Amino acid sequence: MHVNAPPGTRLEATEEVFTRVQKAIREIIPPEDIALSMDNIGQPQPVNMAFVDTPAISSADGEILISFKPERHKPTAEYVEILRTELPKRFPDVTFFFQPADIVNQILNFGLPSPVDVQIAGYNPKLYGIAAKSSTRSRPFPAPSMCTCTRS
Numbered sequence: 382m383h384v385n386a387p388p389g390t391r392l393e394a395t396e397e398v399f400t401r402v403q404k405a406i407r408e409i410i411p412p413e414d415i416a417l418s419m420d421n422i423g424q425p426q427p428v429n430m431a432f433v434d435t436p437a438i439s440s441a442d443g444e445i446l447i448s449f450k451p452e453r454h455k456p457t458a459e460y461v462e463i464l465r466t467e468l469p470k471r472f473p474d475v476t477f478f479f480q481p482a483d484i485v486n487q488i489l490n491f492g493l494p495s496p497v498d499v500q501i502a503g504y505n506p507k508l509y510g511i512a513a514k515s516s517t518r519s520r521p522f523p524a525p526s527m528c529t530c531t532r533s
Contacts, residue, residue, distance in 0.1 A: 383444050383478050384398070384399065384443055384445060384475060384476070385441060385442055385476040385477075386441040386474075387441065387474050392422065392423050395442075396422060398472070399445065401472070402475070403420070406445070406447070406468075409460075409464060410463075416448045416451075417446075417447070418448070419446045420443060420444070420445055420446075421444045423440045423442070
């Protein structure tokens with residue numbers, strides 16, 4: 382799960398946010414279902430960028446990786462849905478999103494940290510309006526989407 386503290390948050394303050402989020406996760410998911418939970422906070426070292434799949438770009442970003450015990454737990458998708466609902470209520474100034482866990486979905490979107498990458502290209506001036514309208518219509522999706530509208 383990717384976690385974005387408010388922009389400009391210093392690393393030590395981001396660590397405190399992650400500590401509170403981890404505590405909330407353990408209130409939401411029974412601790413006996415969690416095998417391991419680990420935080421990766423802040424921007425990785427440049428040499429790490431080739432080995433770490435993270436959209437973290439600042440000291441306010443990071444990921445919480447949770448591994449469940451194989452012998453017993455609810456389906457992962459169920460926990461994801463619960464976390465998507467509960468965490469924004471408890472932390473309204475923090476953004477949360479989940480990247481696809483399987484390699485097929487990760488490469489279909491060329492590694493972008495959004496579930497769908499929609500690009501509208503062409504020379505017709507009406508395309509800008511179509512792109513802006515598409516961006517507005519995609520907002521209700523549960524995970525964040527990216528849309529860049531540029532005039533050429």
